[in-house]
Amino acid sequence: MNDARPIRDTVETVIFGTETRGGNLFDIALLVTILASVAVVMFDSMDAYHATYGDLFRVLELGFTLVFAIEYLTRLWCTRNPMAYAISFWGVVDLLAILPTFLTLFVPEASSLIVIRLLRVLRVFRILHLFELHEEYIEIIGVLRATSRSILVFFSLVMVTVVVFGCLLYVIDGPEHGFVSIPMSIYWAVVTITTVGYGDVVPGTPMGRFVASIGILVGYSILAVPTAIITSKLWERLGSRRASQTLSWNCHVCAGADHALDARFCKHCGAEMEIPDELREQKPILP
Numbered sequence: 001m002n003d004a005r006p007i008r009d010t011v012e013t014v015i016f017g018t019e020t021r022g023g024n025l026f027d028i029a030l031l032v033t034i035l036a037s038v039a040v041v042m043f044d045s046m047d048a049y050h051a052t053y054g055d056l057f058r059v060l061e062l063g064f065t066l067v068f069a070i071e072y073l074t075r076l077w078c079t080r081n082p083m084a085y086a087i088s089f090w091g092v093v094d095l096l097a098i099l100p101t102f103l104t105l106f107v108p109e110a111s112s113l114i115v116i117r118l119l120r121v122l123r124v125f126r127i128l129h130l131f132e133l134h135e136e137y138i139e140i141i142g143v144l145r146a147t148s149r150s151i152l153v154f155f156s157l158v159m160v161t162v163v164v165f166g167c168l169l170y171v172i173d174g175p176e177h178g179f180v181s182i183p184m185s186i187y188w189a190v191v192t193i194t195t196v197g198y199g200d201v202v203p204g205t206p207m208g209r210f211v212a213s214i215g216i217l218v219g220y221s222i223l224a225v226p227t228a229i230i231t232s233k234l235w236e237r238l239g240s241r242r243a244s245q246t247l248s249w250n251c252h253v254c255a256g257a258d259h260a261l262d263a264r265f266c267k268h269c270g271a272e273m274e275i276p277d278e279l280r281e282q283k284p285i286l287p
Helices: 005-018 020-042 047-078 082-086 089-096 099-104 106-126 130-146 146-172 182-193 206-222 224-244
Strands: none
Touching: 005 020, 005 047, 020 047, 047 082, 047 099, 047 146, 082 089, 089 099, 099 182, 130 146, 130 224, 146 182, 146 206, 182 206, 206 224
């Protein structure tokens, strides 16, 4: 058992890591396989291709599923805590990548669920090292958390508005114009207030059109609210970060402040900054 652990550690480094060349190559090969399997499902959903290459697509799908199943079992085998991986986000996604194919053996109509494995393309973030933008990612998440209560209140107001407009059109136009029920009318209100406007249900009376016009104007107005809430909070946090990244040192000529950490000249008067080196090496304090 102990002799196998170094082998497992090596495999774990390749499968779960991107710091090595082998890990990068493995993830790239995995992504190509995922995209190829999703492409097969998409082409198989087209009647012309299904009639000609249906058998080939079926064989390819079984092959892809076998590859993903082996990869999933290998991950369970090499990781030090298999249960933690199995119940993690990536573990569940990896399992969902192989279950639909086995499900189609009993429910053929479930074949379209195979595109769920497209979720695994999210692993591209690991390959491209986009999490070098980790601070910016945390910043956005923090803003969303800070504004969650305001957004929830706004969403509840929108829901009330949608219900009111839906009920109004149900009473004004009624079933003869497509508003056969209050839920159907609420669906129309959602589509109208969000300015999507499918046109499958439209008011047919002058009063109904007037109410619909009011709903559209309200929709344009309320769409700006969540944007303003999030933007103001983001600007506030960015302002705090910018303030924490400036030197606590004023220009000796004009007494100007708010200079960048690497400033050599005053941004207000252009005089050379006589700043001690220990101040230039200070670390910014992020909010």
